[in-house]
Amino acid sequence: MANTASVYGAYLKQFKGSARRYFVVKALELTPESSDCRVYNEDANQLIEQIECDILYLDPPYNHRQYGANDHVLETIARYDSPKLRGVTGLRDYPRSDYCKPKAAQAAFTRLIESARAKHILVSYNDEGIISFEETCDILRRRGEPKTFQQVYNRFKADNGRDYKRSETIEYLHYVRVIR
Numbered sequence: 001m002a003n004t005a006s007v008y009g010a011y012l013k014q015f016k017g018s019a020r021r022y023f024v025v026k027a028l029e030l031t032p033e034s035s036d037c038r039v040y041n042e043d044a045n046q047l048i049e050q051i052e053c054d055i056l057y058l059d060p061p062y063n064h065r066q067y068g069a070n071d072h073v074l075e076t077i078a079r080y081d082s083p084k085l086r087g088v089t090g091l092r093d094y095p096r097s098d099y100c101k102p103k104a105a106q107a108a109f110t111r112l113i114e115s116a117r118a119k120h121i122l123v124s125y126n127d128e129g130i131i132s133f134e135e136t137c138d139i140l141r142r143r144g145e146p147k148t149f150q151q152v153y154n155r156f157k158a159d160n161g162r163d164y165k166r167s168e169t170i171e172y173l174h175y176v177r178v179i180r
Contacts, residue, residue: 044058045108056116057122060099060105060125061099062125069093072092109136110142113139113140118178120178121140121144125171126169133172143176144178146174150171
């Protein structure tokens with residue numbers, strides 16, 4: 001559907017076949033069973049103080065790249081606004097999350113996990129993250145004993161001319177049944 005290399009700030013020069021395909025956007029059918037669902041567009045560390053849930057799924061930014069700025073087309077659709085864009089690719093201005101800052105990420109994640117009122121916590125993170133695997137597990141251990149599942153993926157390569165140190169990355173899914 002998109003003609004980008006991973007994020008909307010990296011448009012491809014030639015259209016991919018998938019970007020040329022016809023697609024239809026259908027409204028989500030809501031049922032009485034789904035009426036109790038809620039969607040939030042807020043700072044997770046502020047929101048966590050206001051909610052309680054059975055299952056908390058977290059997918060925080062793992063590097064300096066700010067999700068909202070780089071996935072700006074989706075962000076603009078979600079916000080239904082017309083932001084002033086900057087740069088060659090037309091990125092929107094976006095406040096930088098603590099999760100994108102090496103000196104602040106671990107403290108922000110610790111606050112989030114310690115404040116979570118959930119029965120189960122799932123965290124998606126990878127081995128290239130600002131917060132190390134060991135630090136992630138140590139923080140999660142404060143709430144229960146983490147179980148970690150992993151999947152190896154070929155690392156995304158923006159161009160063939162660049163020399164990459166690694167060809168693979170590991171995506172972790174951490175699970176904690178909250179007991180404390």
